[in-house]
Amino acid sequence: MSLAKDFALTHPPDNSQPPAASHWSEELEDSAATERLGAKLAPCLRPGTRIYLRGELGSGKTTVVRGLLRGVGVQGGVRSPSYSLVEPYVVSRLHLYHFDFYRFNDPRELRDAGLAEHFHGDGVCLVEWPERAGEQLPPPDLEIVLGYRGTARTAEIAAITETGAQCLARLREA
Ligand SMILES: Nc1ncnc2c1ncn2[C@@H]1O[C@H](COP(=O)(O)OP(=O)(O)OP(=O)(O)O)[C@@H](O)[C@H]1O
Numbered sequence: 578m579s580l581a582k583d584f585a586l587t588h589p590p591d592n593s594q595p596p597a598a599s600h601w602s603e604e605l606e607d608s609a610a611t612e613r614l615g616a617k618l619a620p621c622l623r624p625g626t627r628i629y630l631r632g633e634l635g636s637g638k639t640t641v642v643r644g645l646l647r648g649v650g651v652q653g654g655v656r657s658p659s660y661s662l663v664e665p666y667v668v669s670r671l672h673l674y675h676f677d678f679y680r681f682n683d684p685r686e687l688r689d690a691g692l693a694e695h696f697h698g699d700g701v702c703l704v705e706w707p708e709r710a711g712e713q714l715p716p717p718d719l720e721i722v723l724g725y726r727g728t729a730r731t732a733e734i735a736a737i738t739e740t741g742a743q744c745l746a747r748l749r750e751a
């Protein structure tokens with residue numbers, strides 16, 4: 578089946594939704610499922626990959642990141658960087674930065690805190706509350722939006738770049 582045909586079948590003509598090939602949704606019945614989603618994304622991380630996680634308080638952003646980091650081989654605890662703004666990790670020469678901008682009041686804090694440079698290097702950037710950094714951040718490869726469904730969660734994932742699209746292709750196969 579050709580991809581173009583697939584697009585034609587699933588992509589609404591008014592462009593109200595992204596093409597199916599760049600979008601993925603998943604029901605996450607419990608924390609373990611949220612962590613598994615992160616673990617499934619781990620193999621697609623490359624130097625410079627950016628993943629932004631949106632969703633209200635407690636929707637599971639850190640849990641996805643925990644799964645991702647454990648999936649690439651981070652041993653030990655994965656803490657929420659709410660106070661430190663960023664927690665760095667290094668796994669077999671891959672640098673990963675877990676950001677949480679919840680406490681940002683002013684997007685300029687990104688530059689003032691000396692964090693902006695991380696977004697233009699070889700590190701993997703995993704970002705909670707990217708909206709608090711305003712327009713300062715470059716676009717992500719993948720955007721994950723978490724939401725509540727009863728006591729469970731949902732994930733809506735959008736590929737923004739070719740790298741992101743490759744991640745989604747892997748998710749489909751996982
Ligand atoms: N699919 C799920 N079903 C039920 N509970 C979940 C699910 N996924 C995660 N949780 C739980 O939700 C709580 C909040 O998760 P987490 O800290 O990852 O949220 P967060 O989005 O990072 O929050 P914050 O906005 O404060 O950073 C945790 O107790 C976690 O175990």
Ligand SMILES: [Mg+2]
Binds near residue numbers: 638677
């Ligand atoms: Mg969090």
